[in-house]
Amino acid sequence: MTAAAVWAALEPGDRDWLRALAAHTGPGARVALVGGAVRDALLGGARPDRQTPGVDLDVVLDGADVEAVARATGLPFTFHPAFHNATVTLPDGRGVDLVRARRESYPVPGRNPVPEPGTLEDDLRRRDFTLNALALTVTPDGPGALLDVSGGRTDLEARVLRPLHGRSLFEDASRLIRAARLAARLTLSASPELLAQVPDALGMAGATPRLWAELKLLLQEPRPGRAAGVLEAWGAGGLLPGRALLAALDARQDAGADLPWTAYAAAALSAGPDPAALAERLGLGDRPGALLNRALSDSFHPPDSPEVLLRALLRPDAYPPLTGRDVVARGVPPGPQVGEVLAHLAALRRGGGLRSREDERAALERYLQER
Template sequence: MKPRSAENAAQAQAVWAALRPEDRAWLLTVAAQAGPGGAALVGGAVRDALLGVTPLDLDVVIPDADVAALAAGTGLPFVFHPAFGNATVTLPDGRAADLVRARREVYPVPGGNPRPQPGSLTADLWRRDFSVNALALHLSPAGKPTLLDVTGGLQDLRVRVLRPLHPASLREDASRLVRGARLAARLNLGAAPELLSQVPDALDMAPRTPRLWAELKLLLHEPRPGRAAARLRAWGAASLLPDTALLDALDARRDAGATLSMNAYAAALLHAAPDPEALAARLDLGTRPAALLARALSDTFYPDGTPERELRALLRPHAHEPLTGKDVLALGVPPGRAVGEALAHLGSLRRAGQVRNPDEERAALKAFLATKAR
């Protein structure tokens, strides 16, 4: 068994090696310019590197230096956010990296925005949501990497469990429950007892936590939204969303190779919602999901592989694909106005339930043409 110091060094090197070469170079520059406290790569990048996933998002905590001056010193475009003392730097490849002054946070009102206060790197790690997101790779000004684990995140990562850092964590910020479900689904993590015991608090605070709706919208952008929604159901938080069975079905279609955007998942949620307009407003979905849903429920023809066709197969499993203008022409209808009349006639028969498949549509069209010929 390796001594703890040797194990830490090996893990630090593993995280460092998992980073892109250009990211390593940028982090070394930041650490060298950040003063005696150096810089620390924290959160998802460290977690993902330890799981063997190439980190893409860079969240860097600066214990001592002036963040705005440090961002300017990188020579890269950046935006400074004075409320939290953060700077978002645009890397040469277009990705965004966050430079964050080490802080602690207090919640004057549960569910509201936290109030930042100056803090140490350790305090900054303890303010985070889950232990697996509180790991840090500290870089000294000379560039020496050290892995920091002040919350027990390494052990939780080994056993693949998601554990909140504080007894009131989900009451202070109920959006953490949804963020946890997204993370658990993506990385196949289980829920610690401490998380499950806080679910009732999160549900109690959900109506007073505006950030929760933003997290639910982000859930629809996950690689498998149905899996994230299933985590919420399993944890006793199914009430946060309408029936999500359609999300599971869309996951299965995506696994089978279908190309499905966030709008398809949002349309499925709207279909299950008692008040689709209210849900669309809360999730800030815009108009596209509702329009996609309307098209999927219509009788208009859409080719295989389109989101309209994929959704229709789930929402109207017994519906048949209607005849198209090309089909009508092939049955002898002359081009022009007569095609539109024939399609309108077939549409009225479908809505009345008088035709149930393409063969019945063809027979009905022939009868319709015969009456027109008299």
Template sequence: MDHRAPALSPETAAQQVRQALPDADRDFLAGLVVDAAGAPLALVGGAVRDALLGVPDATPDLDIVLDTRHGADLGTVAQRYSARTGQPHLFYPEFQNASLSLPDGRHADLIRARHEHYPVAGQRPEAQPGSLQEDLQRRDFGVNALALTLCGPLALLDPCGGLADLQARQLRPLHSQSFYEDASRLVRAARLAGRLGLDAHPELLRQVPDALVMALHTPRLWAELGLLLHEPNPAQAAAMLRDWGAGQLLPPGTEELWRQLYAAGTDQASYAAALLHMAPEPQPWQERLALGTGPARLLERALSHDVFPTGSPEAILRRTLLPERPDYPALQGRDLLTAGWSPGPTLGQALSYLQGLRERGQVSSQAEEWAALHEWQARPESGNRN
């Protein structure tokens, strides 16, 4: 099946992005243009990419880039927004970024257009004010280097061939040293590929060894690994890393546990707890991923002998990590003896039969175990009746 997006002209693409935005977001962006007083302004990032991929999102993340080279002051624009709408904002002068509160509870990021270089690979880049084009050229992948201009005629900026990448449904790094300078981009690529069904461009695969070399020297890598836990299905991203030869970035066995947890309908804390369970040294993972104590406590409860309701996070996690241990009081030999069974080989056979049912997930309560046991007793091959 051909999963490629239809070819789009920049003009058609611009209209598609605009039409994909909710009415409230279009109104927000129109008002922000007034606040910017004519300074170049553009919508960038995931909202543009996902609109062109046809990914439905009723509340897209809004990232807006402002060109400040010609006198526009980002803090002033943020203040005008708050004065006009009554919505608060947070301004970070060190980074020339602002977070604008929206009426529906979301936040839009207003950032200064910039160009960057990496004095030391793996560390934070140095940034200088730049144009919208330069801001797109500093980004990670072609599909993320697209922008919808908000001032003047509606247009889509595509200086890096992002539309062609969307057509091919490929993730392509923008620079030959991209993963060496920032190894966290490899994990981000896996998240995007898993969630959006994108393929790795040959250039991405060529740079995987660079990312692995620099992984321990890139603090931001841990933040990206933490974001795996927020993906709808982290196992998909883990599978991407494995297929690309970077599965060692996660503890062995994590992908399979995540796959089982996703099938069981679990939550972020359970994914984190499973990762800690597989990590040879859980404490560094807990600290570097900033997990807090919640996942570790959930893991401790799941591994305990306490009884939890079927369908609870503890019960689901226990069934995944310890399939031989049921999440209800399993029948023991003493239960059968109390019910009138006699000691002997048949009792042992019955207990072994029940254990096999538990391991295959064919019983989920003590009542089902009794019913299965009565059915087993009725079989001729079950031996002596009790």
């Protein structure tokens, strides 16, 4: 595929925006679209995404003032002075990363790298995998050259994930999780070099805060169970509990269920020894834990709800309990008495005395007869 073909694979609005951006950089500067947008264009289409429409844009500026260029777009942006990067918000809500071309070093593996100004080629060589180290230069008139400094196109054609150097996963263990996400989503295989670095990543996991953010992103993949399965196949399944549950939720989605990412997060929490600690470490917030509690309860939810789908996996012997409507239909007048009956039935369920809806109906009859 040529540079022109990669350019043609982008959305027309994105092409217009990139041309306008290049016009703001001034003479001698280089603008390059890098990473996923180029990779996915070469693969023949945009990646599926749970949250964001369109293709993510990641742009490197070589020889231009990032803050000045971001301001010249006229769009809202946030400037990040530590790395001299900016995030520009497009009219459709997507965020575009404008990155100053740089080199990076890791004085303390697992921690944030130390940036230094560099060239576009330096910036490509600091990235995670060869197939993400591809760039399409952009001019005010359209596409320029397609750059490949590490053999990424060959690996892409072979659908192989290869780290850029031998210490890649030791310096940043979160790259292991990102690799599993990409492998599952794009049907890629791991190179021998990647597999050889898995023990390094596992050894550095506890010292790499970014790894937990990547695990949260894994739970937001279109099919998280596939990514968790990749980690397990690579010998890293212990980083995220509940792989079998995640795979079962994938199967529900494949069958037509519409599940939010919080259902996957709740499943992972249910499999961990300390759900609260895991939720905090992954930065999940309160929603997955609340969903898990509802799934483990006896409260009524619609048959196709995430609560019921999770309940079927976590409590395979559970059944739909009687509701207030069922009690009223049996002749109990609406009001406090209905609550008393439901509380009695709930106590029997917790004690293990009821195993089916038929048991519950029989218990209701006994209760009414004894009153």
